[in-house]
Amino acid sequence: MSFDVFADPAIFLVQLLNATQQGLLLFLIASGLTLIFGIMGIINLAHGSFYMVGAYAAYAVAEATGSFWLALPIGVAAGIALGYVLERLLFRFFYERDHLYQVLLTFGLILIFEEVRGMMFGEDTHRALTPEALDFSIPLLGVQSYPAYRLAISVICLLVALGLYLLISRTRLGMMIRAGAYNREMVQALGINITFVYAAVFGLGTGLAALAGLLEAPVASVEPGISGRYLIISFVVVVIGGIGSVKGAFYGALLIGFVDTFAKVIVPEAAGMSVYLLMAAVLLWRPTGLFGRPA
Amino acid sequence: MSETLLRTDTLSKSFGGLRAVSDVSLEFPVGLLHAVIGPNGAGKTTLINMLSGDLKPSSGAIYLNGENIAGLRADQVSKKGVGRSYQKTNILAEMTALENVRLAAQSRVGGGLGLITAVKRRGDLIDRAHAALERVGLRAADDRPASALSHGEQRQLEIAMTLATEPNVLLLDEPLAGMGPEETERMVALLRSLVAGHAVVLVEHDMDVVFSVADRLTVMVNGAVLESGSPQAIRASAVVREAYLGEDEDDA
Amino acid sequence: MIGATTTDNGANGLVRLFLLVGLGVFALFPLVGSTFYVQLGTKVMVFAILAMSLNLLVGFTGLVSLGHAAFFGIAAYSVYFFTPGFTAASVWWTLPAAVGLAGLAALVIGALSLRTKGIFFLMVTLAFGQMVFFLFHDTPIGGSPDGVYVNAVPTFDALGIDLPELRDRYQLIEGGARAPFTLYYVTLACMLAVYAFLAVLLRSLFGHVIKGIRVNEHRMRALGYPVYGYKLASFVIAGLLGGLAGYLWAVQSLFVNPELAGWHMSAEILLMVILGGMGTIYGPILGALALEALRELAEIAIEYGVTASNAIGLTEMDPHRAATDYYLLVEGVVIIAIVIVLPRGLSGLIEDLAAYLRSGRRSAKGEAEQAT
Numbered sequence: 001m002s003f004d005v006f007a008d009p010a011i012f013l014v015q016l017l018n019a020t021q022q023g024l025l026l027f028l029i030a031s032g033l034t035l036i037f038g039i040m041g042i043i044n045l046a047h048g049s050f051y052m053v054g055a056y057a058a059y060a061v062a063e064a065t066g067s068f069w070l071a072l073p074i075g076v077a078a079g080i081a082l083g084y085v086l087e088r089l090l091f092r093f094f095y096e097r098d099h100l101y102q103v104l105l106t107f108g109l110i111l112i113f114e115e116v117r118g119m120m121f122g123e124d125t126h127r128a129l130t131p132e133a134l135d136f137s138i139p140l141l142g143v144q145s146y147p148a149y150r151l152a153i154s155v156i157c158l159l160v161a162l163g164l165y166l167l168i169s170r171t172r173l174g175m176m177i178r179a180g181a182y183n184r185e186m187v188q189a190l191g192i193n194i195t196f197v198y199a200a201v202f203g204l205g206t207g208l209a210a211l212a213g214l215l216e217a218p219v220a221s222v223e224p225g226i227s228g229r230y231l232i233i234s235f236v237v238v239v240i241g242g243i244g245s246v247k248g249a250f251y252g253a254l255l256i257g258f259v260d261t262f263a264k265v266i267v268p269e270a271a272g273m274s275v276y277l278l279m280a281a282v283l284l285w286r287p288t289g290l291f292g293r294p295a
Numbered sequence: 296m297s298e299t300l301l302r303t304d305t306l307s308k309s310f311g312g313l314r315a316v317s318d319v320s321l322e323f324p325v326g327l328l329h330a331v332i333g334p335n336g337a338g339k340t341t342l343i344n345m346l347s348g349d350l351k352p353s354s355g356a357i358y359l360n361g362e363n364i365a366g367l368r369a370d371q372v373s374k375k376g377v378g379r380s381y382q383k384t385n386i387l388a389e390m391t392a393l394e395n396v397r398l399a400a401q402s403r404v405g406g407g408l409g410l411i412t413a414v415k416r417r418g419d420l421i422d423r424a425h426a427a428l429e430r431v432g433l434r435a436a437d438d439r440p441a442s443a444l445s446h447g448e449q450r451q452l453e454i455a456m457t458l459a460t461e462p463n464v465l466l467l468d469e470p471l472a473g474m475g476p477e478e479t480e481r482m483v484a485l486l487r488s489l490v491a492g493h494a495v496v497l498v499e500h501d502m503d504v505v506f507s508v509a510d511r512l513t514v515m516v517n518g519a520v521l522e523s524g525s526p527q528a529i530r531a532s533a534v535v536r537e538a539y540l541g542e543d544e545d546d547a
Numbered sequence: 548m549i550g551a552t553t554t555d556n557g558a559n560g561l562v563r564l565f566l567l568v569g570l571g572v573f574a575l576f577p578l579v580g581s582t583f584y585v586q587l588g589t590k591v592m593v594f595a596i597l598a599m600s601l602n603l604l605v606g607f608t609g610l611v612s613l614g615h616a617a618f619f620g621i622a623a624y625s626v627y628f629f630t631p632g633f634t635a636a637s638v639w640w641t642l643p644a645a646v647g648l649a650g651l652a653a654l655v656i657g658a659l660s661l662r663t664k665g666i667f668f669l670m671v672t673l674a675f676g677q678m679v680f681f682l683f684h685d686t687p688i689g690g691s692p693d694g695v696y697v698n699a700v701p702t703f704d705a706l707g708i709d710l711p712e713l714r715d716r717y718q719l720i721e722g723g724a725r726a727p728f729t730l731y732y733v734t735l736a737c738m739l740a741v742y743a744f745l746a747v748l749l750r751s752l753f754g755h756v757i758k759g760i761r762v763n764e765h766r767m768r769a770l771g772y773p774v775y776g777y778k779l780a781s782f783v784i785a786g787l788l789g790g791l792a793g794y795l796w797a798v799q800s801l802f803v804n805p806e807l808a809g810w811h812m813s814a815e816i817l818l819m820v821i822l823g824g825m826g827t828i829y830g831p832i833l834g835a836l837a838l839e840a841l842r843e844l845a846e847i848a849i850e851y852g853v854t855a856s857n858a859i860g861l862t863e864m865d866p867h868r869a870a871t872d873y874y875l876l877v878e879g880v881v882i883i884a885i886v887i888v889l890p891r892g893l894s895g896l897i898e899d900l901a902a903y904l905r906s907g908r909r910s911a912k913g914e915a916e917q918a919t
Contacts, residue, residue, distance in 0.1 A: 043666055045814075090883075097890075099666050100611045104821055104886045107814045111879030118872060232677050232810060239670050272681030276674050280659055283671060287662045347769065373771035385769070387762045398759045401752055402771040408780055409752025417752070460770055 005265045010144040015261055021150055023257020024157035028212035029230050030237035030249040031164060032205025038244020039180040039201050042091055043099050045106035048231030049113040050079050050206040054213025056121060058128040059222045068131040072214055079210025080203040087202035110227060123224050128217035153215045161250060168246060173200060236279045242292025251290065299324045300494040301464050306355035308341050315341040316518045328495040330509035338518035339498045340382060343466050347379040348372030378462030380453045382469045388442040392433060392452055395441050396424040399459035427459040431485055447478035464494045471501050483508055561901040566829055573735055577728050585731050591839045592734045593795045596741050598819035598831030600788030606825030607749060608781040609761030611669050613813050614676025618649040618786040620808025622793030624683060627697050627803050635699035646790040653786020657779050676813050684805035694804025697797055734795050741788055745828045757781050822885055824892025833893045845877040846870040
């Protein structure tokens with residue numbers, strides 16, 4: 001165990017920024033997951049595959065065109081489209097079925113996505129190009145420096161979070177989403193076009209996961225198995241925050257980002273377990289999560 | 296008259312800011328059928344849910360044989376001799392009628408978890424299940440899946456399950472809901488037959504039935520007791536007439 | 548509604564016949580199978596035990612756990628803990644200790660997880676499973692993230708008689724003369740014992756209570772059953788049985804890695820349960836067998852397919868490599884197909900078939916009687 005991280009303010013600041021960035025990326029993934037849970041009651045293990053779609057889109061498009069900024073809309077559109085198609089083709093038949101079958105369905109999808117990825121891109125490790133305009137470092141407290149692109153990730157994530165907040169609190173779709181997360185039957189009874197809401201939420205959720213993959217591709221490796229990188233941990237976020245609560249996902253993701261980042265520098269051996277211990281503690285205290293409705 | 300088995304003392308329940316039941320103090324002696332009536336939202340089901348342990352009271356006490364059972368879990372309350380039926384039929388739909396009642400009887404078997412003892416070797420449980428089914432007039436339905444029974448039969452089955460747990464107190468939440476006239480008649484006869492040896496608490500909507508079957512009536516409005524007394528006294532009460540019965544009769 | 552129909556596990560005659568034939572096949576298989584296939588058979592039976600243990604939760608108690616591999620992994624790693632050097636330890640204490648550790652973990656994880664329900668329970672068990680995974684993956688306890696070897700097979704001395712085949716498995720395999728019979732039959736005996744245990748358990752007072760909880764937990768509580776305690780007992784029993792499978796796995800493969808406890812493994816076990824069908828005790832055995840058979844068949848099919856397409860110039864791939872690379876694609880498609888077309892699994896198919904044959908016979912008999 002080592003508390004050196006607190007000794008040097010510059011190092012501490014770097015870790016703080018890392019934790020924020022990881023938490024915010026995690027929020028992009030977990031917010032979609034929690035919405036899909038809360039509104040459709042679907043447990044989607046394949047959610048991480050959309051992160052993968054984004055990451056590989058960033059790599060492939062940036063490689064082909066030389067522009068990361070072109071990859072961004074293309075990758076997000078791919079994530080949304082894929083989510084939309086899967087919702088129409090598969091998921092909508094599983095809304096009323098037991099979670100057990102949803103688990104297996106989405107487990108099957110993970111295997112298929114992973115194999116298709118292997119066929120398209122092989123088993124090598126890649127990295128997407130950092131956008132040129134942001135390819136520099138910012139000095140921190142004189143001694144350390146921090147890549148500008150990493151700061152940009154956090155800023156973009158915060159803007160997306162703000163957009164999501166406005167979407168949910170201010171728009172008609174947001175009203176439907178809130179109503180749907182609260183009570184599915186009520187939404188149906190109100191005669192809202194539930195088919196549209198479901199498809200929209202699914203596309204929104206998968207698009208956000210793809211965006212997370214796109215944003216992280218220049219700073220993390222794009223490699224086989226990345227669909228599992230944030231999958232389980234984003235489930236932990238959803239559990240901690242409370243199912244269906246985007247607000248819960250936001251605070252939960254930041255909490256996990258901090259715990260995970262600092263555990264890695266303080267107790268590296270137990271870092272992997274730390275977030276699960278945190279989850280156990282939260283559930284002991286509140287079995288339906290921080291912002292979940294009591295059962 | 297007879298011993299008071301169950302008694303509530305200023306029993307209250309709040310949901311958030313809403314006071315669903317407030318300061319209800321009632322007595323339920325053995326050998327009496329005590330009906331609780333009131334308009335929708337009066338707090339009758341909340342009251343019965345507290346008595347059965349399905350809901351934790353916010354304040355107040357529930358005395359069973361002098362012991363405060365407020366705050367105990369539903370299974371603990373059941374073990375102390377309080378049986379209940381639910382407004383929405385609550386049975387083990389995939390199992391046969393006999394299995395439903397046998398499981399109810401089995402809940403009174405003491406000792407461990409029963410990991411090894413085969414159910415088939417406990418003939419006594421089957422006998423007790425048969426007796427309970429007999430009592431509600433469902434003996435012939437033994438091997439039929441509960442889900443295949445008619446609505447009225449399912450209500451009877453639920454009462455048989457409750458009886459098989461050998462309770463002293465019976466909490467019956469609208470046992471007549473959704474029943475036809477013939478089924479109602481049979482159920483009313485059954486209810487009367489249960490009064491001996493039990494303290495019966497009945498929540499019911501059907502006023503004709505309530506007045507014919509109850510020994511004592513409590514009228515609840517907005518979570519509080521408006522009036523409590525004999526059917527004649529309730530019928531004569533001006534307060535009740537104004538607050539509740541009047542409206543009902545106008546409707547009819 | 549998912550899970551068992553409550554009137555089952557009094558398997559009727561036709562199903563019983565099917566089970567007996569199956570047992571015969573299992574019992575005689577090593578006489579014809581090669582070493583490779585006898586080992587594969589052992590592996591299938593280990594997974595069958597594991598899947599049966601999970602089925603107690605999923606199919607009979609109504610608890611969908613996605614962290615069951617944790618108990619498998621803990622017991623498997625215990626074998627590694629108990630044989631630190633090259634000196635073999637005795638089965639007599641390592642087996643109960645390994646299974647006991649798995650049960651203890653199940654007690655702790657179950658006590659916490661069972662505070663939640665439904666989808667929360669599923670995710671919480673998933674997370675606890677991952678916690679165990681990281682315990683072996685990250686901390687010094689696990690030895691290495693890539694897995695560790697067990698250097699000595701536990702010895703099995705009964706009544707002073709040594710069972711050398713078990714201990715000297717290696718020579719047997721390397722010699723190639725005989726398949727490792729002993730372990731195969733030990734595993735078969737364990738599988739039968741687990742089956743018998745579950746059959747007794749599900750007919751017991753306890754068994755009827757957990758089945759009642761699966762159907763209507765609320766009613767069972769109102770009838771006076773402390774539901775939490777029963778669910779926890781079921782969870783611990785499932786953990787113990789899963790531990791038995793883990794022990795056998797470690798003895799069979801002499802290698803343990805964190806993935807044994809990971810969620811992919813948990814999902815695979817769940818898949819075996821569903822593929823075989825959760826309404827019956829024997830369903831998961833079919834599931835384990837079918838999944839392994841699927842794997843073998845898919846690899847063979849891909850190999851032939853790729854060889855053929857290479858021959859006509861469509862592709863240029865190494866057929867063997869393609870088989871291992873793309874097998875999971877086939878598995879993924881099959882999983883989705885099963886979930887859509889065969890939700891009650893293979894045993895559901897068998898039960899339906901048996902019921903159909905029975906009703907056919909009955910009506911045929913009826914017609915014959917009418918005719919006379």
